[in-house]
Amino acid sequence: MSEKELVQYTKKLLVSPEDPSILTPTELHDAIVMIMNLLKKLGTNGVGGVPNDVTQMPLLIKIASFLTALRTSGLDHKAEYIAEAAKAVLEFSRLVDLPQQKPQYNILDIVGTGGDGQNTFNVSTSAAIVASGIPHLKICKHGGKASTSNSGAGDLIGKLGCDIAKVTPTSVPQLWNDNDFLFLLAPYFHDGMSLMAPLRKVLGIPTIFNVLGPLLHPVDHVNKRVLGVYSHDLGEEYVKAAAMVYPQSEIFVVWGNVGLDEVSPIGKTTVWHFKRDQQYEQDNFQKFDIEPSMFGIQEHSLQDCISLGPEANAHILRDEILSGKHKLGDNHPIYDYILLNTAVLYCLAVGNHDWKTGIEMAEASIQSGSALKSLQHFIDSVQNL
Incomplete structure (x- = not known):
């Protein structure tokens, strides 16, 4: 996915809640995966560091705009959207590998x-x-x-x-x-x-x-x-x-x-x-x-x-x-x-x-x-x- 697609997703957050073209939970999942992949490519100054290249600013502005529009839409407090966002983040998480056995308690x-x-x-x-x-x-x-x-x-x-x-x-x-x-x-x-x-x-x-x-x-x-x-x-x-x-x-x-x-x-x-x-x-x-x-x-x-x-x-x-x-x-x-x-x-x-x-x-x-x-x-x- 590209930055241009992120802008399109942002536009889908600016329509009426009743508009059938509004951002779907699946599209939110894809957008978050895209955002994290883009940030990963940019690189940071260590864990939690701040991006250090001024040329990165347009992308960061687009990401900030998307997140702000999502908050304004209220969709970020809807069950399907919360769940898809969590699943997207977990794709970038380091999960613990434990034996798949039935717990004793x-x-x-x-x-x-x-x-x-x-x-x-x-x-x-x-x-x-x-x-x-x-x-x-x-x-x-x-x-x-x-x-x-x-x-x-x-x-x-x-x-x-x-x-x-x-x-x-x-x-x-x-x-x-x-x-x-x-x-x-x-x-x-x-x-x-x-x-x-x-x-x-x-x-x-x-x-x-x-x-x-x-x-x-x-x-x-x-x-x-x-x-x-x-x-x-x-x-x-x-x-x-x-x-x-x-x-x-x-x-x-x-x-x-x-x-x-x-x-x-x-x-x-x-x-x-x-x-x-x-x-x-x-x-x-x-x-x-x-x-x-x-x-x-x-x-x-x-x-x-x-x-x-x-x-x-x-x-x-x-x-x-x-x-x-x-x-x-x-x-x-x-x-x-x-x-x-x-x-x-x-x-x-x-x-x-x-x-x-x-x-x-x-x-x-x-x-x-x-x-x-x-x-x-x-x-x-x-x-x-």
Whole structure:
């Protein structure tokens, strides 16, 4: 494909939504593949570097125009388009090659799109660690570093003492069997997203790439997923997109009604649930609300669950939460926040809505020391690579 074809695709985004000539999901897939191939040919100054040739500017302007028109059209928040974009990016990813064997137990991920602007504690990563201390659960957490907050998953894991640069597509198989918690830092697996990073930074507006992260897990063994979105309007489309990308997974898409891309410690959280009936080959979608009282815990304001930065968050998580200094009933905001999100992971894994049992299992993981042991074992395993 040529730059001229990209311009034609951009024009297809400028027509009325009812116009039959509007850009199709398949054309979006082809456009993203073309964009990444063109950026790959241009070359950059290292991973995430900035193109250094002024003659490249016309092409970069055309790519920026396409992404801006796509955002303006609203198609980038439609299920079929999100799914095709994710599939295009995965064509440029380095996926993990693991034996295709039936897992002994459920393998989960919990990750949000980001972009909610709330800057809360690293609850998804914390919940992943705690859940990994529950028997028969394996968590393969996929995430990045901070973009819209002051502490991303990768920042926290690094401050906890893990040399995450050693966790690569080639080393994950060495870590897989002996760890119930693994963390995969996205940039080491997704060359296509790295190619896009400089342009996205200069562009300065949200694009379709802002919502793709949770749909790009490089390990296809994951069969249960909690995916957070930053807006209610995105939720229903996102669960449909996730079902297209991960048809064999059971999925919760969550949105905290206070404006949070995870299960909220205050007020209601809306959950969109996808599960495929393998016997009848039928896709089942449900929608329901949950709130802290259903889990038997007190509500806490977002301000009480604020992120203090990677180093402080790591200290709180390791030395206060995982060490068992707090317990259920103390009404400690961050402790309860982590229990809440862990309980949702657990209930998805076991296939029920017994939220209070989920809380009990989460607390048992912490108080028994299993969660901390799981984290430390992963850190040590990475160190020994």
